[in-house]
Amino acid sequence: MVGLLSRDSGETLIDQIVRSVAARIDERLLRGGARMPSIRSFAATHGVSPFTVVASYDKLVAAGYLESRRGAGFFVRERLPMALNAAEPGITSAGAADAALATKPIDVVWLVRNMFRQMPHQQMPGTGVLPSDWLDGAAIANALRAVSRQNANLLLSYGVPQGFLPLRQQLQHKLAELEIAAAPEQILTTAGVTQALGLVAREFTRPGDTIFVDDPAWFLMFGSFAALGAKVIGIPRLGDGPDVARLAELAAIHKPRLYVINSVLHNPSSTSLSAAKAFQVLKLAEEHDFILVEDDIYCDLHPGSAVQPATRLAALDQLQRVIYLGGFSKTMAANLRVGFIATSPERAERLADRKMLSTLTTSDIGERVVYKVLSEGSYRKHADRVRARLDSVRAKTLRQMERVGLKIVHAAPAGMFVWADAGCDTNALAERAMAEHLLLAPGSLFSPAQLPSTFMRFNVAAMQEPAVWRFLERAVGAVK
Amino acid sequence: MVGLLSRDSGETLIDQIVRSVAARIDERLLRGGARMPSIRSFAATHGVSPFTVVASYDKLVAAGYLESRRGAGFFVRERLPMALNAAEPGITSAGAADAALATKPIDVVWLVRNMFRQMPHQQMPGTGVLPSDWLDGAAIANALRAVSRQNANLLLSYGVPQGFLPLRQQLQHKLAELEIAAAPEQILTTAGVTQALGLVAREFTRPGDTIFVDDPAWFLMFGSFAALGAKVIGIPRLGDGPDVARLAELAAIHKPRLYVINSVLHNPSSTSLSAAKAFQVLKLAEEHDFILVEDDIYCDLHPGSAVQPATRLAALDQLQRVIYLGGFSKTMAANLRVGFIATSPERAERLADRKMLSTLTTSDIGERVVYKVLSEGSYRKHADRVRARLDSVRAKTLRQMERVGLKIVHAAPAGMFVWADAGCDTNALAERAMAEHLLLAPGSLFSPAQLPSTFMRFNVAAMQEPAVWRFLERAVGAVK
Structure with missing residues (x-):
């Protein structure tokens, strides 16, 4: 933690200590039962007063991170293992063995929780977000300040369920550039794509209905759909989109209500649908009467169809x-939701x-910030820079990946993700990495059936640290 | 709209016109098919330029509120009737006739949508919120400005699923004052009590399970629970809490999973549970093994148990x-969510x-604003003032209500609501009121079975307008 404390970050020293100790415990860099440095030694190491350390440790005890043992000092509390409830009626992949649903040491919740932490980005080649310093913090800060100078009375009462109208008008223009005509009344703001997917699934499926997803695909939605009682079935994703023969076959059998698909910059492969x-x-959607839910969260990482093909x-x-679903968590600021x-x-x-029925309305604040940023035009340049x-x-990272023995099947020319074959069980690889404080994203996470896989997802923006490469050099192929 | 436009509200004139025309259409003060004033006449009446009016009308067309008919001018668009989807398996009240589920001209969605609008508060004696000018807009504005000066990088990445830690620590103190011991790790922030109720219901019930609510109770949750496939059953609420004999009887029959209850300042009666x-x-919860969900959203409208009895x-x-559920939409600012x-x-x-799985995280911004307001101590004084x-x-309003023929069964000494018997079908009364641009909240809304009722909910903070009293004087008792 040395050097992480700052006196002009707008956060008190106590809050900074609490946050960074808590993050290290959540990341499992500090394990349950570990003894914390003494008050005096912590204070000396970090150049803060013992009072600051006492207050910080007390807060960490209150928050359940530490426990104080009389006479012996402060210790990291043992925490219960976390796991998602067993899915009902369960996630199945076409032809997948049920055994795959057995308990695993790495699960979706574990990974997602870790991604939420302020873990140093260089240690997270598996992360799904860009490093904070790649984003335009100044633009967000300016927009938020501008919003804070507006009439606060607008925040006292509820907004409208559809969301902040000027933002919806701005989105109309954004969609028009993608050749999608949508009046503001056709647009509804949500707390991120996550809430959008949940609302769509709740509105258009009943328990027992089938939802198709790509295989591999974004893992969080598997749990969300399973919790609604949906059957989640994966459609094999090839380099140019789904395996349509398989899609036709499975649609005839399962009569899905929805098919959720990333058309442009698929997560985890960054490949896009061919026209x-x-x-x-x-x-096929027409023939089998299902709704296509197009999740375009990575939209702004694509340079546009004039530069590279992209069909929405x-x-x-x-x-x-x-x-159509979109959002600003990846390229603007995740916390605006x-x-x-x-x-x-x-x-x-x-x-x-x-x-x-779900949240009454969303807060106007985040929506006004996004509106400001979008309408002031700096966002376009920011996205270009990203x-x-x-x-x-990308190119250098791909070469290095191949050098350490990772096989890249489809090298996509845009996006942040690379889907690579490690030639060995990537669950085991991720466990080894975890022991060395590196967060990897093993392929099983992206499998609707959570089947073991030799593939894994890498984020090219988070692979600058030599330790990552030293680990991969040593471990890829070595794990059986 | 005369006099509603302001040049220093922080909102452009165009936005002000768009918002107030849209609100009047949503409120049905301007009906589908109505002709809008001509550009020139609107501009003259409101002292704005014709360009401003053209731009405003165009935006209203884009937003689906108006349509332009060539040569004839602008007209309010006809809108489709709105209704909640039929509940499945349906909302039933012990012994209620199914006929009550038939389509009604006033439904929950209609009422809630109207409450979201910027309709003049004096015309909404049925509203569930306090007038904006009763709230502390300056405190919210200060807190938001303070948050906007903090390090914006904190907004670039996701927060933690549990919510902003300092707020949870602050809530620990707030709960301790209510004699509820909860460490920050036991507290989870949500997008209002609405999301909280949905999360709890989704986590602890399966489709087909039974949820008990008070009868009468807050209407929005009926739809939310029904959408999850829960059976929603009302427990008659008396002046000092539920009818416990009936609760015991119905618990034995229905084996509920949850009972959602307002212990203090029940909506719609403002009565509280006796010890x-x-x-x-x-x-009874112990005996029949159900979870009690205590919705304490009106907490800060109660003067504390030292002044008036209140048992949580x-x-x-x-x-x-x-x-335990709480929130800040009623006494701080609804839009913070x-x-x-x-x-x-x-x-x-x-x-x-x-x-x-539902929204990943909630945005830190609103949570930081609430934290600031709570931790700076002005909130306590604000709540005292409210x-x-x-x-x-209250006392004067109660007298006036009795004078116009409204019977008050339990005159509660705190809170904003009065539950009164009009001696006639309040659906019919509400329809008459609507024709005179007054929003009433008829008893059927608060009935889990949406049964017709002679009761209705009044908000004592929204009954200052003589027009309200003139209407009630004329209408109460006159409607058969």
Whole structure:
């Protein structure tokens, strides 16, 4: 923690100590039962007063992180293992063995919780977000200050269930650039894409219904859908989109209600749908009468279809059968919790009612900040810079990955993720990494059935640390 | 709209026009098909330029509020009727006729949507919130400005699923004053009590399970629970708490999983649980093994148990069988969307995982604002002022209500609501009121079975307008 304390961060020293000790415990860098430095030694090491340390330790005890043992000092509390409830009726993948649902040492909740921590980004090659210093903190700060100077009375009463109107008007323009026509009344703000996916799934499925997802895909939604009682089935994802023959076959058998798909910059592979695949997927949706939920959260990491091909389902279908989801957690600021749904007017109205039952409204504050940032035009340049920076590290990172024995099947020319084959069980690899304080994202996480996999996801923006490469050099292929 | 436009509100004239026209359409003060004033006449009436009016009308067209008919001008668009989806398996009240579920002209969604609008507060004696000018806008503005000066980098990455730690520490103190011991790790922030209720219901019930609510009770949760497939059953609420004989009987029959109850300042009656009733309710929960969900959203409108009796279930049981919910939408600022859950450490962990699946995290911004306001101590004085102001209008309002023929069964000495018997069908009364641009809250809304009722809820803070009294004088008793 040396050097992490700052006297001008706007946070008290006590809060800084509490936060960084708590983060280290959450990251398991400090394990249950470990003894904390004495008050005096901590104070001396960090150049703070013993009173500051006492207050910090007390807060950490109150928050359940530490315990004080009389005469012996402060110790990290033993914590209970965390696991998601068993899915009901369960997540199954076409042809997957049920055995895969057995308890695993690494689970989705564990990974997601760790991603939420202020763990040093260089130690998280498995992270799903960009490092904070790649984002435009100054723009967010300016926008928030501008919002804070507005009439605060607007915050005293509830907003409208559809969300802050000027933002929805701004999103109309953004969507128009993607050739998607959506009036503000067709747009509904949400607390990130996460709430959007939950609202759509709750509105358009009943327990027992089937939801298709890509295989591999973003892991958090598997748990969210399973918790609604949906059957979650994975459609194998190839380099240019789903395996459509398999999609047709499985659609005939399972009659899904929804298919959630990343058309552009798929998580975890950063590949995009080809135009031909997009058309075939839409035809199958028509034929088997399911709704396509197009999750375009990585939109702004793509340079645009003028530069690289990108076909959005919603641009072809104009929000008839496609529900389009977007958000700003990846390229603007995750903590604003601003995402949105664009859909037909009739569905937008149903979803607004559903949102009302779920959170009444979302807070205008984050939505006003996003509106400011979007409407002032600096965001476009920021996104350009982020893409240029990703481009500048990608090629070198891919070469280094191949050098340490990671096989890259589809090297996508945009996005932050690389999906690579380590040639060995990546659960075991991730466990070894964890012991060395590195967070990896093993392939099993992205499998709807959580099947073991030799693949894993890497974030090219989080692989600058030599320790990461030393680990990979040593471990890839070595784990059986 | 005359006089509503302001050049120093921080909002552009166009936005002000758009917002107030949209609100009037949403309130049905401007009906579908109505012709809007011409550009020139609107501009002249409001002292703005025709360009401002054109831009405003265009925005209203884009937002779906108006339509432009070539040569004829602008008209209010006809809108589809709104209704909640039919509940499945449905809301039933012990012994209630199914016929009550038939479509009604006034439904929950209609009322809630209207409450979200910037309708003049004096026209909403049925509203569930305090007028904005009763709240401390300056404190919220100061807190938001302080937050906006903090390190914006903290907003770039996700917060923690449990919520902003210093706020949870502050809530620990607040709860301790209510004699409820809860460490920060037992507290989870939510997007208002609404998200809290949804998380609890999703975590602790399965489709087909029974949830008990008070009858009457807060209407929005009926729809939220029904959407989860729960059976919602009302327990008759008397002046000192639920009818415990009936509760025992219905618990034996229905084996509920949860009972959601306002112990202090019940909505809609503002009555509170007696100590004896609280004890009996806890014993029944024990005997029939259900969880008590104590919704204490009106907490800060109560002067404290030193002044008036107030027994909280969580204070008796110390969060073993009681899940305690609180929030700041009523007395601080609804738009911050900050509520919380306090429960056992084990349940808090499960609910944090559930929250993660639902919205990942909540935004720190609102939580930091609430933390600032709470920790700076001005909030306590503000709450005192709000209570004093309610006290100052309550007695006079009650007298006036009786004078116009409204019968008050339990005149509670605190809170903003009065539950009164109009001696006639209050759905019909509310429809008549609506025609005169007054929003009433008829008793059927608060009935878990939405049964017609002669009762209705009044907000003593929203009954200062002579028009309200003129209407009630004329209408109460006159409607058959």
